[in-house]
Amino acid sequence: MSHYFIGIMSGTSLDSIDSVLVSFDTEFKLYGTHREAIPSDLKEKILRLTQPGQSEIEALAHLDPLLGEVFAQNALALMDKYNVTQTHITAIGCHGQTLRHYPEQGFSLQAGDPNIICERTGVLTIADFRRRDIAAGGQGAPLVPAFHDHLFRSDQQNRIIVNIGGMANLTYLPADRSAQVLGYDSGPGNVLLDAWIHRHKQLHFDEHGHWAKSGRIHAELLRTLQNHDYFKLTPPKSTGREAFHVDWLDSVISTIKAPIQPEDVQATLTELTASSICEDIKRLEKDGKADIFLCGGGAHNTFLKSRIELGLERSTQKTDTLGLDVDWVEACAFAWLAWRAVHHQTGNLPDVTGAKGKRILGGMYYP
Structure with a gap:
C-alpha cells in the first residue's frame, strides 16, 4: 500500500x-x-x-x-x-x-x-x-509558512521560523490559535553572499561566514543597499533574483567613491541579511517576544547567526531542536x-x- x-x-x-x-x-x-x-x-x-x-x-x-x-x-x-x-x-x-x-x-x-x-x-x-x-x-510565495504552522506551532510560546535560503523568509506562529499566522520574504538570504565569494574566492559559499568575519561592515554601502525599494514594501510580499542579484550589487558598489575591500563587501552583505531579518522579526513580535528558530542553508553560517543574535539581543535555535534538521x-x-x-x-x-x-x-x- x-x-x-x-x-x-x-x-x-x-x-x-x-x-x-x-x-x-x-x-x-x-x-x-x-x-x-x-x-x-x-x-x-x-x-x-x-x-x-x-x-x-x-x-x-x-x-x-x-x-x-x-x-x-x-x-x-x-x-x-x-x-x-x-x-x-x-x-x-x-x-x-x-x-x-x-x-x-x-x-x-x-x-x-x-x-x-x-x-x-x-x-x-x-x-x-x-x-x-x-x-x-x-x-504565490512564500508557501512554506503553512507547513511551519502544521509542524512547528506551539500552544505555549510564540515562535518565528526564519528560513535562510537564497532568499530569507519569516513565519510568525502565535501561541494563540485564534491569531493570524503571518509570513513573508524579508529579503536576500545567501544569494548575494554566495555570488560574491564565488567571484573572489571561487567558492560556492562562505563556510560558517569565516570570510565575512575577516572583513568590516562598510556603513555607507550598507545604508545604500538597505535603500532598495523592496525593503519599503509592506506585506504581503515576496522576492527573488529579479530584485537581488550581483549586477545590482555591482551598481550599488559603483556609487561608493572609495574602493572597498572584497571581504568588507562580504561582511556588509552578511549584515544586510541579518539586519533585514532582525527588523522584520521585531515587526512581527507586536504581541510579545517569540522564540526564534533558524532553518535553511544559512542556519549553518555561524557568523550570520551571531549577527542576528546581536541585532535581537538574544539567542536563536535551529529547527533541529523542534525535530526537523535545518x-x-x-x-x-x-x-x-x-x-x-x-x-x-x-x-x-x-x-x-x-x-x-x-x-x-x-x-x-x-x-
Missing part, C-alpha cells in the same frame, strides 16, 4: 537538489533524504535565465526538460537508496526551479517538466504550486503540499500570500 510522499526542492541558492521520503499517516515522519550538488554547467544555464537576455525561449526549451530529468533521477536515487518502489509512493511534490517571479504581473515560472518526472518515476507528480495562489490575487525543511514542505493536494486540502495561507482565500495548490500529472 502506498503511503510515502517525496518532496523535491531546488532553491534560489542553487547549491543542491534535495529530496525527502516522508509519511503523514498519523503524524509527520521523515524516513530518508538525498542530496545532489547542482553541476556548475547546469547552474550557469539556470542563472542565465534568471535575468533578461537573448534567446530566452530557446534556452528554456533546453533547460526545462533537462531539469525534469535531473529531478526525476534525484527521486529515483532516493527510492533506490531506501529500497522503495513506485507502488510505495503516493505522490511526488516538486517545487521546480524558480527562474522568474513577478506576482504583481500575475506570473511565476518554475522550470523542471513534471511530465518527465512522472514518466520516469511512474509516480503521481504534483508541481506548479505557486500560480494557483497568484491567480487568487496572492504572491537542511530538509523546505523539501518536506513540498511533500506536505503534495499530501494536501492529494487529499483535496488547501495549501496556502491567505494572510501570508495575500490571496483572496484558501486554495488547493499544484497541478497533478498522473502516471
Whole structure:
C-alpha cells in the first residue's frame, strides 16, 4: 500500500537538489533524504535565465526538460537508496526551479517538466504550486509558512521560523490559535553572499561566514543597499533574483567613491541579511517576544547567526531542536503540499500570500 510522499526542492541558492521520503499517516515522519550538488554547467544555464537576455525561449526549451530529468533521477536515487518502489509512493511534490517571479504581473515560472518526472518515476507528480495562489490575487510565495504552522506551532510560546535560503523568509506562529499566522520574504538570504565569494574566492559559499568575519561592515554601502525599494514594501510580499542579484550589487558598489575591500563587501552583505531579518522579526513580535528558530542553508553560517543574535539581543535555535534538521525543511514542505493536494486540502495561507482565500495548490500529472 502506498503511503510515502517525496518532496523535491531546488532553491534560489542553487547549491543542491534535495529530496525527502516522508509519511503523514498519523503524524509527520521523515524516513530518508538525498542530496545532489547542482553541476556548475547546469547552474550557469539556470542563472542565465534568471535575468533578461537573448534567446530566452530557446534556452528554456533546453533547460526545462533537462531539469525534469535531473529531478526525476534525484527521486529515483532516493527510492533506490531506501529500497522503495513506485507502488510505495503516493505522490511526488516538486517545487521546480524558480527562474522568474513577478506576482504583481500575475506570473511565476518554475522550470523542471513534471511530465518527465512522472514518466520516469511512474509516480503521481504534483508541481506548479505557486500560480494557483497568484491567480487568487496572492504572491504565490512564500508557501512554506503553512507547513511551519502544521509542524512547528506551539500552544505555549510564540515562535518565528526564519528560513535562510537564497532568499530569507519569516513565519510568525502565535501561541494563540485564534491569531493570524503571518509570513513573508524579508529579503536576500545567501544569494548575494554566495555570488560574491564565488567571484573572489571561487567558492560556492562562505563556510560558517569565516570570510565575512575577516572583513568590516562598510556603513555607507550598507545604508545604500538597505535603500532598495523592496525593503519599503509592506506585506504581503515576496522576492527573488529579479530584485537581488550581483549586477545590482555591482551598481550599488559603483556609487561608493572609495574602493572597498572584497571581504568588507562580504561582511556588509552578511549584515544586510541579518539586519533585514532582525527588523522584520521585531515587526512581527507586536504581541510579545517569540522564540526564534533558524532553518535553511544559512542556519549553518555561524557568523550570520551571531549577527542576528546581536541585532535581537538574544539567542536563536535551529529547527533541529523542534525535530526537523535545518537542511530538509523546505523539501518536506513540498511533500506536505503534495499530501494536501492529494487529499483535496488547501495549501496556502491567505494572510501570508495575500490571496483572496484558501486554495488547493499544484497541478497533478498522473502516471
